[in-house]
Amino acid sequence: EIVLTQSLATLSVSPGERATLSCRASQSVSSNLVWYQQKPGQAPRLLIYAASTRAPGIPARFSGSGSGTEFTLTISSLQSEDFGVYYCQHSFTFGPGTKVDI
Amino acid sequence: QVQLQESGPGLVKPSQTLSLTCTVSGGSISSGGYYWSWIRQHPGKGLEWIGYIYYSGSTSYNPSLKSRVAISLDTSMNQFSLKLRSVTAADTAVYYCARDVRTTIGGYDSWGQGTLVTVSS
Numbered sequence: 003e004i005v006l007t008q009s010l011a012t013l014s015v016s017p018g019e020r021a022t023l024s025c026r027a028s029q030s031v032s033s034n035l036v037w038y039q040q041k042p043g044q045a046p047r048l049l050i051y052a053a054s055t056r057a058p059g060i061p062a063r064f065s066g067s068g069s070g071t072e073f074t075l076t077i078s079s080l081q082s083e084d085f086g087v088y089y090c091q092h093s094f095t096f097g098p099g100t101k102v103d104i
Numbered sequence: 105q106v107q108l109q110e111s112g113p114g115l116v117k118p119s120q121t122l123s124l125t126c127t128v129s130g131g132s133i134s135s136g137g138y139y140w141s142w143i144r145q146h147p148g149k150g151l152e153w154i155g156y157i158y159y160s161g162s163t164s165y166n167p168s169l170k171s172r173v174a175i176s177l178d179t180s181m182n183q184f185s186l187k188l189r190s191v192t193a194a195d196t197a198v199y200y201c202a203r204d205v206r207t208t209i210g211g212y213d214s215w216g217q218g219t220l221v222t223v224s225s
Contacts, residue, residue: 099151
């Protein structure tokens, strides 16, 4: 069973700054990695799939990269509405999440 | 734009069966290519996959829950349902239904709003 690790539990960032979140897989998942954003009281929202493809309607400030076991979600210039918890996912497994505090 | 909506009791007694239904609108549950899924989130915790059902009726469940879970389809109502037997307080969580597009994006592109189920006497 593949385990996903998100090394940062919390990331504190100021508006306008760049945020870099990581996700590591216990074995190669090729490019089969998905990112979600979840705000309090809401369902997760699909951001990125296939490691680097933005979902429809997702702003260009969100980008994903990586392959194999190391993946990164970058928010180029953080906006106030970007606070929340970010999860990575592969197949039936989710990472523990990184909370982005503005 | 497909939409999903969970419904069911918000309170279940220990040892009883948790039953939830997900109503799908804006698309047919009988369309191939989608896996209709249940995911839960314990309070303040991460996401846990429960299982899915395909339009053909084939299912797959989380091994840790497999002995207690059943997911079924009602194509006439465009719904799918979750039953979780012998619940305990550890099953208290927000339950989401979601559309799994694993054949293309490998993830969940549509989610219900979630419903909190509390297990308590």
